Amino acid sequence: YSGYTVQSVVSAVDTPIFTMNLTARNDSKTIYTADMKAYNYQYTTPEKRPVIESTQMVGDIKEVRLNYITALTLVMSANDIVGNADSSNSNTIKMDITGIPNTALIYDSKTDTIKFMDQTFKRVSDTNNLQTMADAYKKDLQVASNKYLEEIGNAANPKTKFITTYSFDDSIIKDNKK
Numbered sequence: 001y002s003g004y005t006v007q008s009v010v011s012a013v014d015t016p017i018f019t020m021n022l023t024a025r026n027d028s029k030t031i032y033t034a035d036m037k038a039y040n041y042q043y044t045t046p047e048k049r050p051v052i053e054s055t056q057m058v059g060d061i062k063e064v065r066l067n068y069i070t071a072l073t074l075v076m077s078a079n080d081i082v083g084n085a086d087s088s089n090s091n092t093i094k095m096d097i098t099g100i101p102n103t104a105l106i107y108d109s110k111t112d113t114i115k116f117m118d119q120t121f122k123r124v125s126d127t128n129n130l131q132t133m134a135d136a137y138k139k140d141l142q143v144a145s146n147k148y149l150e151e152i153g154n155a156a157n158p159k160t161k162f163i164t165t166y167s168f169d170d171s172i173i174k175d176n177k178k
Contacts, residue, residue: 016040016075017133018119022083022105032083032093034105038076039134039172041141044069062160064153068145071169072134130173138168 016038023033045051045068053065078097083105086092093105095116105116114121142164149162 017072017130017137018117018121019130020114020116020121022114029084030082031085032095034078034081034083034095036076036078036081037074039072039130040075041070041137041168042073044071044169057158058161060158062156062158064160064162066149066162066164067167068164069167069169070141072172074172131170134168134170134173138166142166 017040019037019039021035023035025031025033051067051069053067055062055064057063081095081097083093083095086094091107091109093107094102095105097103100117103117105114107114112123145166146162146164149164153160153162
């Protein structure tokens with residue numbers, strides 16, 4: 001299962017991409033175990049700010065060239081989290097995560113999705129889904145950033161056009177492949 005959310009340009013930077021593997025267990029006490037990983041794009045520039053490469057006036061408009069350099073990093077990894085099914089509701093599994101005791105994991109059979117830690121996870125079949133999600137996340141981040149910079153540029157005096165280059169480092173995904 002995997003999931004991610006992007007709400008705005010600010011939270012987009014801080015919102016992790018999650019993957020979760022849920023495994024049924026046969027012993028009577030442990031019903032499920034889960035492996036969870038959360039990845040996050042972090043700005044690698046000082047103070048997590050974009051680098052201004054050049055500023056110039058073009059007619060009445062100021063042009064500012066920015067270079068966003070971001071890298072995907074692992075922000076959380078938890079293996080073999082133990083989960084027990086709720087006797088009153090078979091679609092609820094209580095997962096024991098250190099610091100988040102008895103976190104509820106809820107399965108929705110209609111949509112075949114899992115809700116867990118404010119994320120919605122969809123079942124995945126393709127082997128490279130994390131890369132697909134990362135690519136979607138990058139696109140959302142660029143769209144949100146460009147919209148934000150356009151609004152700032154239009155409000156500026158003189159009006160400013162931001163020409164932005166985005167670079168993303170996904171090597172952590174490629175390194176984790178077996």
